Amino acid sequence: MSVPDLLETAAILAGSHKPPGTTPAAGGGDLPSVFANRLQQTTGRLPSLSTATTTGDLKSRFSLASLECLCLLHAAVLATPGPSGELGTLDMKLVNTLLQLVISLGVYPALEPNVGVSLDSRTRFAGLANIDAGDKEDNLRVLCRATLQMAALACDARTTVISRDLSGRYLPDLLGALLQLLHSAVNTDSHAGCLTVESVAEVSKSFDTVFESVDAHNLLEALLTLMRSRPPAWLKARCTTLLSQILQRPRGVRTALECLLPPSEAFGTLDTAQLEHVAKVIASVPKTISPPDYFANVCTQLLLLMKNSSKTSTLFRASTYCIVHIINRRPAIGKRYLLNELLSGLLPFHSGAWVPRGQEAGDFNNIGFAYEVKCDLDGRKILVNETHLNATLENLRYLLVGNDSSPVLIHALASVVPALYYMQDFAAQTGSSVRQPALEILLIYFRIADAEEGGRVLWRVMVETLQQQDTAVFARGSEGGLVLVEGQGQRLTPDLDRFIEFLDEINNDDVAGEFFLRLMDHHGDDLSEDDDQAAEKLYRTQLILCIMGRYGERIIKKPAQIVSFSKNMLLSEDDEMLSLGIALVSAVLSNDETPITSEMQASFKDILVILQTHSTHENAEIRELARELRVLIVTRGTSLTDFSDADSKALHTAQETLDEALKELGDDLVPVRAHGMHLIRGLVLSKDPVLRERLAEVTGIFLDQLKDEDSFIYLNAVKGLSSLTDVYPGETLSGIASRYNDSALELDYRLRVGEALLQTIQRCGEAFAKYSPKILPPILHVLHSPTTELRSSALSLLATAAETSPFALFPFLQQIADYIRNLLLLETKTPETRRGAVVLLLGLIRGLGVDLFRALDAREVEAIGGQLEVVEATDADELTRLHARTALADLADIANVRLGI
Missing domain, CATH: 1.10.220 (Annexin V; domain 1)
Known part of the structure; x- marks a missing residue:
């Protein structure tokens, strides 16, 4: 048949065909008559199907006839030469209608609850799937037949609009059907006995073909869509395994990040909740593969993304966040597959020899900066070239800035601090631009590391490193940077004045004090009287005198x-x-x-x-x-405060931690401030009594940090505030909500407070009702703000509350309904607020269900329905119309339940 003939057949099946001088093809009013009439009109146009009399059978015949029409149309389009072979806009709508009918009538009647996607959001014919469900075995056989045909269509390398729609828009439905059939084949309680062994084998082969041939981006989105529908345990486990298999593909991690994150390339547009979700997905190991094998692949991809992506791109920020997440959650894995490679540009400093890639750096031959071994102008072998050194510094800096605080990364930096120190020292002498990034990493390290570790590392820098015979040295590069070259027995000679200047820049008296005490502890070491040992003793003495002269009693506090x-x-x-x-x-x-x-x-x-x-x-x-x-x-020492008691010792430690965190919050370096918030958040979540005594102070600090211009700082402040409201809701919610309602504060600041309240409402769940009197009045007041952004924010908060704890809104429901009605009637030029109002209505309808008729009388509910119909038909914003359509469908279901239909 030709394309026009098949399009006419499709129109008959869809009910849109209207021959001249006739009535529409839909036929009578009841569904059996409708299906029978349309099938009769296609007699002779499609291969005949087995006759049947029940509605369920008619549904099956109708869905298979629609699918057969699509398959024939696909073949006919491919056979039509030239560009005319593709379909026009109206024809594409017709194809989409048939696809919806196939899915509604042939697929979903055989699926378990929550397998697939809610039909309300997928098709205009959602109600058809529930009409006379029919025999389960018959439904399963129809499902098998329809699914195999759809899979073949979706995997056809010769694409048309039909196959593209199936492999794109309707891929979640196809995957759900395939997975349902495979699950039924191994589930003894299912009706899989109606399927032949050959059919099951064919389904398995079709699934493998779909999984291998369909675009990875579409595949990943489809699996995530299935997982968002609260699937049964078996489907969730299978989808998780399949997601991990996609990540193992050469560009799997990149595909996942592009799918899970917004497409914006503006740096800082991501929030920490999005990044944390992505990192958890990436770090989830399937049961079918060992963690080392999984992370060897995934970490390689993350490092490549970090290396090849623009530093302002979403992919770069997400890849660095995932790297830090893996390092924090799996330190051994992180060291083996990430840290060794990230630090590889500095590791040869101590050995004085080039480290072959794949040994020290964890077999990342395709990631590192491979280069031919060359010599500098003095004939010394170059161990690490300029490109590799610059990349190492840049990557470490980005990992430390804009990500969660990482104690594991900070601890790992200790091994390369000597190299970083002598790099920045040499760069300071030569005027190289390398000094600033190296110095910044050092400052972050020494301000975050505890005093004892910092003092020990300074000892390694200024004493132990000088005792090594094979230390590499830094030299000028040909492009204005630095290279690491063989030392050839050359001893390092640190300048004590520059070291004291470095201590000034660290600005951490505790670290300087620990280093000084270590020098004093070893000052009496027995050293032989040979020239080298005498010079070392003199050097240590000079170092002690320099520190004492500069800091005096400041460092011994x-x-x-x-x-x-x-x-x-x-x-x-x-x-x-x-x-x-x-x-x-x-x-x-x-x-x-x-x-x-x-x-x-x-x-x-x-x-x-x-x-x-x-x-x-x-x-x-x-x-x-x-x-x-x-x-x-002897007489008084035992009578003093003793911290041998575990509780007393814990209190003392918590007090020191809090003091250190408060000090770090005043630092000028972003990672140090972020580490301070991380420490405080840990005390909050552990319900530390020391912090509870200073709760008002800590709450005020987090609220003040919301004003920070750096997105990472204020987003972490949002997380800190939501943690406070999780643990101490009664003590903190009123103060936070009052800031949201304070018109004297800046718009951006109030919106950020709103983000914290949003997370609080989400995490409270049904318990939100207990604390709603503290939060809802300020939100309702903000609803009347003259600023569009604030009104949208308040609507979003109420919509979230409606979904999580709808009964908390009962006392204010009449007020909210009046507000929405007036907003949709009068506010016609602000799509954001109109969309927010419809989303709020949708949340109330879904959250309250039939209780909506208890909260509002029938006439008010009817008025809401009428207003939604107007919005659905006339609103200029497509997304608003979609939400209105969904709300109308849910409202109709509630009305039917109430009437017992």
């Missing part, structure tokens, strides 16, 4: 540091040093408010031994001071 420092002074042979050391320890013990930590108690034991040696000191005053201090330690 904590009681534990004072005791540790004094212990070293007690080892001195100088009487003045001994007297000062004894006086410092006495001062610490004499303060009744001084907390004695386990570290200090260990130091006191050592001091008692040292003081015993001074009992025979030749200076009588020293002997007397030593005796008095020994008595003080």
Whole structure:
């Protein structure tokens, strides 16, 4: 048959064919008559189908006839030469109508509940699937036959509008049908016995063909669509496995990110909730593959995305976020497949030799910056070239900025801090632009790392690294950057003045103090008198004097540091040093408010031994001071505050954590501020009593951080506020909601407060009703704001509340209904608010169900329906019309349930 003939047949089946001088083909009013009439008119046009008398059989025959018409039309279009072979706009609508009929009548009657997609949002013929469901075995046989034909159509390499629609718009329905058939084949409780072994094998083959041949983007979107429909456990598990298999494809991760994230290329448009969802999907390992095999593939793709994507793109930010997520959640995996590669440009610094890719860096030969081994102008072998070094710095910086705080990444940086220090030091001498990114990474590290670790790393930088014989060195590159070259036995010679300047830039007295104490601890080490050891002893002495001259008592503030420092002074042979050391320890013990930590108690034991040696000191005053201090330690030390008790120790640790976090929130570096919020959020979620005492202060801090211009900071502040309302709703909700309603505050700030309230409502669920009196009045007040954005925000909050806890809106329902009615009637030029009003109505209809008639009388409900009909027919915004159509369908279902239809 020709294309025009088949289009005429399709029009008959769709009920739109109207021959001259006749009435429409739809026929009578009842469905059996409609189906029979249309099938009769197609006699001779399509191969005959088996006769049947029941409505269910007629439905099956009708759906298969419609599908057969589509298959013939597909073949006819392909056989028509030239561009005229494709279909026009009206013909495409006709094809779409037939596809909807096939799915409604031939597919969904055989599917389990929640397998597939809600027909209300898929087709105009949703009600047809529920009319006389028919025999389950017959439905399954029809499903098998229809699905195999649709799969063959969707996988045809010679595409037409029909096959494109099937493999795109209706792919979730096709996949749901295939997975249902495969599940029925292995489920002993199903009606799979009606299917032959050959049919099951054919279904399995068709599924594999669809999965391999359909565009990965469409496939991934279809699987996610199926998972959003609250599928049964077996379908959810199968979809998760299939998603992971897609990720294993060469461009699978990229496809997933493009599908899950908005297409905007503007940096900072993503919120943390979106990124967190994507990261969880990427990091989910299917049961059918081992984690190492899975992450070896996925991590390679993430690193390639980070390397090849524009730094302002959505893909770049999402890939860096996923990398940090994997590093945080799976440290061993992260080290093996991510950190080794990310740090590979700096790792040769300590070994002094080039590290072959695939050994130290985890077999990433296609990711690294492969280059021919060359020599610099002095004949030294180049271990890492400029491109690789610059990429290493850039990638580390982006991982630290704009992502969740990563203790694992910070800890891993410790291994390359010496390389970073000497890189920035050499760059400062040569005026290279490499200094700034290297210095920024160092500052982030030393401001976030705890004092003890920071002091230990500084010791490695300024002492241990100098003792190595094979350390590589930095040299000028040919393009203005730096390269890492073989040291050839050359010793590093750090400049102490530049080191002191570096400590100034760190601006962390605790770290400097720990480093100074470590220097003092090792100052008495026995070193041989050869030239090298004598030079090292002199170098350490100069380092101690430089730090003391620059910082003095600033770096020795904590009681534990004072005791540790004094212990070293007690080892001195100088009487003045001994007297000062004894006086410092006495001062610490004499303060009744001084907390004695386990570290200090260990130091006191050592001091008692040292003081015993001074009992025979030749200076009588020293002997007397030593005796008095020994008595003080023994008689008073045990009576001071002791943190050996677990609860007391935990309180002390929490207080230190909170103080450190509050300090970090005032830092000028974004990652440091983000780390401070991360620490506070952890205290909130753990319901720490120390934080509870300062709850108002912490809430105010998070509210203030919402004003930050950096999107990552304010989005983390939103997360922090939602955590506070999760754990302490009664104490925090009123204060947050009042800011939302404060007209004196800036628009952007109030909208960000609204984001925090939105997350709170979502996470409260049905418990929202308990706290709604604190939140709803400010939101209802904002509904009348003259600013469109605020009204849209308030409507969105109410719509969320309607879906999660609709009965919380009962006291305000009349007020909300009046507002929506007036808005849709009078506000015609703001599509955002009109869309928000219809979404709110949809949320109320779905949330309340038949209880809508308890909250409002029948006339008001009827008026709502009438207004929705007007919106659906006349509104200029397509999305608003779609929401109105969905709301009308739901409202009709509720009315039918109420009337018992």
